[in-house]
Amino acid sequence: MNPTIELLTAHRSIRAFTPEPIEQAKIETFIKAGQAAATSSFIQACTVIQVNNQQKRAALAEYAGNQPYVVSAPVFLVFCADMHRHKIACDLHHADMQSGFTEQFMTATIDCALFAQNVAIAAESEGLGIVYIGGLRNQIANVSELLGLPDKVYPVFGLCIGYPDQNPEVKPRLPLPMVLKQDTYTDAQDTALLADYDNEIREYYRNRTGGNKEMSWSEQISGMLVKEARPHMLSFLQSKGYLLK
Amino acid sequence: MNPTIELLTAHRSIRAFTPEPIEQAKIETFIKAGQAAATSSFIQACTVIQVNNQQKRAALAEYAGNQPYVVSAPVFLVFCADMHRHKIACDLHHADMQSGFTEQFMTATIDCALFAQNVAIAAESEGLGIVYIGGLRNQIANVSELLGLPDKVYPVFGLCIGYPDQNPEVKPRLPLPMVLKQDTYTDAQDTALLADYDNEIREYYRNRTGGNKEMSWSEQISGMLVKEARPHMLSFLQSKGYLLK
Structure with a gap:
């Protein structure tokens, strides 16, 4: 790089x-x-x-x-x-x-x-x-x-x-295959990839807050998107x- | 830099x-x-x-x-x-x-x-x-x-x-005071600045096309914006x- x-x-x-x-x-x-x-x-x-x-x-x-x-x-x-x-x-x-x-x-x-x-x-x-x-x-x-x-x-x-x-x-981002797709949009792998990523983000917050916050990406997003924007x-x-x- | x-x-x-x-x-x-x-x-x-x-x-x-x-x-x-x-x-x-x-x-x-x-x-x-x-x-x-x-x-x-x-x-951009303003939006100087910039862009196209194209920024923009987008x-x-x- x-x-x-x-x-x-x-x-x-x-x-x-x-x-x-x-x-x-x-x-x-x-x-x-x-x-x-x-x-x-x-x-x-x-x-x-x-x-x-x-x-x-x-x-x-x-x-x-x-x-x-x-x-x-x-x-x-x-x-x-x-x-x-x-x-x-x-x-x-x-x-x-x-x-x-x-x-x-x-x-x-x-x-x-x-x-x-x-x-x-x-x-x-x-x-x-x-x-x-x-x-x-x-x-x-x-x-x-x-x-x-x-x-x-x-x-x-x-x-x-x-x-x-x-x-x-640096905050970890979504797995590469979720954001870079070839020729056609497919979400076939996305649910599995998201589960891994959710664990990674939960771990990131746990380390960062000394165990006080534990939240996955999908939890954070779903909590936000139930509200009006x-x-x-x-x-x-x-x-x-x-x-x- | x-x-x-x-x-x-x-x-x-x-x-x-x-x-x-x-x-x-x-x-x-x-x-x-x-x-x-x-x-x-x-x-x-x-x-x-x-x-x-x-x-x-x-x-x-x-x-x-x-x-x-x-x-x-x-x-x-x-x-x-x-x-x-x-x-x-x-x-x-x-x-x-x-x-x-x-x-x-x-x-x-x-x-x-x-x-x-x-x-x-x-x-x-x-x-x-x-x-x-x-x-x-x-x-x-x-x-x-x-x-x-x-x-x-x-x-x-x-x-x-x-x-x-x-x-x-590199294509010349708008004069800095047109795009960076202090505390409040004001366009008091913009018409004069635009006239200078129009000359600069006309010159840019003239040089680039060996004199075949001469168009100012405001001409180009106004020609574009009379049409539906x-x-x-x-x-x-x-x-x-x-x-x-």
Whole structure:
């Protein structure tokens, strides 16, 4: 394995940071690395809001379900799917922009994810730690208002960046044959593979918590999926001009 | 810049490949690097179909709007958002899975994008070239049927991987202040910045095509956005159990 693949494979989320600041020039380098990611039909539909204001940070931490590292991380970024600038481009050419298509929601959201993953890797390659904050979507309308996001811009997730003040283990992932299939989707082996993996994850939590937590992957997932998942999402996104058709 | 950031920043899509094959062990290393990416609430909702069968490759190339490199690339992967395995997990615990939420569509799709970007970077770090194939979504129902995707599994995009047989330039991205904003979204400078960028892109195409193509970013975008964007998408995704509420 080369050093880049080693870096990718060693990822774990970091939720405790030292107070050491990060130079702005470095952040800008990470953002440029993010921009360099592939973008669907060159649409470049990602905008990043760097949140420095401490009151805004505190509000965002609360919106995310009280995640204190949203405040304590030296850098906090919000990745926004952005088709507002495409409206500017269309207006410039007196073109009647066709919007609201589900496909556009997908390309803008995927653009953000590819961009963000490059930022995350760039940061990690400099010895920094990161954690994605999907919890911003708990109160997505409040996040959007706090950051002044216009029509056709929505916050996809946040990203904390800072020097790690913890050293968690890498969490074991699903067995390879469950996630890499040849030519056709088949789940013939998946139940057996899942049983092995469930044991592995149970063991992982047991070791990590000194025996206090014992939960398999399927238990964790099934416990989560019996509940509604952010049921406000569709109407919020539609209010922003997405997923209308 | 460290070598990983240099690699990220040097990305350009590769659409012509030498016939040199890629060892399967290497592909598996890339997939493991993909799995190591962050995953929302540990949901691990990405499955990759590696398409080796040449007839399937030919069909996929056609579905993608006749992109011949879908056939000629040594490796072709289809990244699928997959909540089928979560249904297996729920059934195992007699849990009544709540599905169809827009939020779940987002987490599964974002999981795939983060995973795929790690695969892309891992491949590039080994001197390979890649191109994402969003064109699979042109005929997404046919792609889904060809690969035998069950309920709650949908193809997000493809990825061609191989040794580059071309050396295109890096395409200039939007000016940094358009994509990195501080504390609040503002577009006050964007129209002026866009004008500069439009000139830069016009120049890029002029040089690249020996003067045959001259098009600014805003022209390209406005030309694209006056058309419908894959209007079949919402009903297809709903047929797969996504975006129902």
